[in-house]
Amino acid sequence: MPELPEVETVRRRLEPVLTGRRFERVEISDPRLVRPHEPDEVAAELQGERVASVERRGKYLILRFETDRVLLIHLRMTGSLRHSSAGLDDDPHRRALVKLDDGSDVAYRDVRRFGTWLLLEPGELDAYLAPRLGEEPLDAPFTAARLGQLLARRRAPVKAALLDQRTLAGMGNIYVDEALWRAKIHPLRPAESLEPNELRRLHRAVRTSLEHGLARQGSTLRDYKLPDGASGSMQHEFKVYGRGGEPCDRCATPIAKIRVAGRGTWFCPTCQPEPQAASSSSSVPSRSSRQSSV
DNA sequence: CTTTTTCCCTGGACGC
DNA sequence: TGCGTCCAGGGAAAAA
Numbered sequence: 001m002p003e004l005p006e007v008e009t010v011r012r013r014l015e016p017v018l019t020g021r022r023f024e025r026v027e028i029s030d031p032r033l034v035r036p037h038e039p040d041e042v043a044a045e046l047q048g049e050r051v052a053s054v055e056r057r058g059k060y061l062i063l064r065f066e067t068d069r070v071l072l073i074h075l076r077m078t079g080s081l082r083h084s085s086a087g088l089d090d091d092p093h094r095r096a097l098v099k100l101d102d103g104s105d106v107a108y109r110d111v112r113r114f115g116t117w118l119l120l121e122p123g124e125l126d127a128y129l130a131p132r133l134g135e136e137p138l139d140a141p142f143t144a145a146r147l148g149q150l151l152a153r154r155r156a157p158v159k160a161a162l163l164d165q166r167t168l169a170g171m172g173n174i175y176v177d178e179a180l181w182r183a184k185i186h187p188l189r190p191a192e193s194l195e196p197n198e199l200r201r202l203h204r205a206v207r208t209s210l211e212h213g214l215a216r217q218g219s220t221l222r223d224y225k226l227p228d229g230a231s232g233s234m235q236h237e238f239k240v241y242g243r244g245g246e247p248c249d250r251c252a253t254p255i256a257k258i259r260v261a262g263r264g265t266w267f268c269p270t271c272q273p274e275p276q277a278a279s280s281s282s283s284v285p286s287r288s289s290r291q292s293s294v
Numbered sequence: 295c296t297t298t299t300t301c302c303c304t305g306g307a308c309g310c
Numbered sequence: 311t312g313c314g315t316c317c318a319g320g321g322a323a324a325a326a
Contacts (some may be wrong), residue, residue, distance in 0.1 A: 001319065032303090059320080076320055078304080093304090112303045114320070134322090156297060165321080173319065221318090222306085262299075263319065 002075040002172030004137070005213030006224050006232065007059050010081060013227045015054040015108075017083050018063065022050040022101040030095035033108070033117050042119055046071065046098070058133045058169030068122035078223040079115030082107045107180075111223055133169040137206050142168070144196075144203035151191040151199070158194065158202075159187035160261035162283045168206065173263045174219060178209040181240045186272040188261050193275070212237065240266040 002010070026046045028039035049069065055062040061081075063071040073079075082088065087103040088097075096108040096117065108115070120128060134150065135142045150167050153159065161167050162176045171179075180187050182205035185198055194202065218224060218232035219243075225231060239249055244257040248268040256269045 003320095074320080077318080111305070112302095112318090114303065116321095154296085160297080163320085261297095264317085 001077050001171060001174070002079065002218070002224055003059060003172035003175050003213070004056075004210055005175070005216075005234065006218035007061055007075065007170070008214060009217045009232065010075075011054055011056045011061055014081065014083065017104065017227075018051045018054050018106070020036045020051065020102075021104075021250070023047055023098055024101045025099040026116070027097045028095070029097075030110075030113060032113050033095050033110070033115065034119075035116075037119075042117070045119055048145055057129055058135070058165055059172070060129070060133075062125070066164060068124075070120040071123050072116075072118040072120055072125070072128070074116045074118075075110070076112075076114035076116070077113045079108065079110040080223060081227050082109060082225070082229060083227040109223075111203075130255075132165055134166045135168055137168045137170060138210060142203070144200040145292050147203045148194070148196070148199045151194060154191040156191055157158075157188045157260050158185060158191045159263075159265060160208075161191035163261055163263065170210075171206070171263075174238070175206075175213060177266050178212075178239055178284075179240045180272060181203040181205075181266075181268060182208060184271050186275050187258070187265050187267055188277045240268065242266065252286075 009028050024048050026043040028034055028043045031039045033039070049065040049067060051063055052066045053064045055064060057181045059074060061073040061075070063073065083104060083106050088105050088107050091107065091109055093109045093111045094107050095110050095113065098106040100106065131142060134144060151161055154161050159176055159180065162179070163173065177187070179202065183201040185194065185202060213234045216232055216234040216237065217226060217230070219234035220231035220269060221235055240255050243255045245254050247253065248255055248271060251268065251270045253268055253270040255266050258265050261276065
């Protein structure tokens with residue numbers, strides 16, 4: 001499923017082929033893609049727009065037009081974009097098709113139809129994204145201290161807090177599990193309970209996990225593909241995700257699977273020790289756990 | 295306010 | 311082989 005490394009990979013590949021190109025013709029074949037708007041109306045609005053830039057924020061792909069309108073694309077679970085100058089094969093899961101002014105095509109495919117296209121007028125983007133998205137985990141403002149602030153006074157499991165896009169924009173089920181394994185933190189630990197040294201480890205681990213994914217063009221489990229149809233290769237390097245029963249790379253303990261925040265969650269029971277059973281004094285662990293300047 | 299649950303979708307895996 | 315059931319999960323919305 002496309003998370004930050006996958007969406008950023010798509011962005012990097014689309015940027016050179018889309019920038020400066022005009023949307024010659026647009027077909028939206030699945031009304032759900034643009035709901036509650038009418039597909040034909042959205043397609044008509046997009047026709048004639050010329051791409052000024054291809055950006056990303058969290059898991060959103062942002063096509064900014066020269067008119068300052070924006071097409072906000074979210075791939076959700078199974079969305080993918082394909083670009084070709086040599087025609088495209090038929091695809092029963094195609095939900096939209098854009099013909100560019102250089103004769104090439106961009107096709108949007110989405111088996112499970114969770115993905116969305118939203119056309120925003122100039123100035124509407126920030127108001128849309130601001131309440132939904134937190135820190136970009138690969139950008140400079142994201143520090144261990146900032147992570148501490150974001151997790152402070154949050155009793156939810158750290159895994160749930162990291163999946164919340166208002167904490168870190170772009171983390172998903174795969175990279176959260178991978179980061180928690182790297183940081184040696186149990187997914188059920190209350191977010192507010194992390195000690196400063198754990199926050200430093202987690203900060204480091206989030207970045208390392210995302211950078212590894214980015215370096216391998218993301219992970220292709222089934223549906224995610226690069227715009228030229230190639231697959232990512234990060235799926236071969238998962239430490240825990242989807243590896244229940246296999247030995248931990250660090251200690252050989254079989255990887256365990258539980259359910260956290262409604263998501264399949266894999267971790268090493270030895271490297272990522274169980275949080276203390278919640279007792280009467282669990283809400284305020286100690287003075288020392290309050291971070292000040294990490 | 296925070297946190298949890300439900301829902302949307304389809305196809306692949308699995309049991310019988 | 312064919313059917314029924316479960317599972318995968320991002321994020322909006324509803325419920326707690």
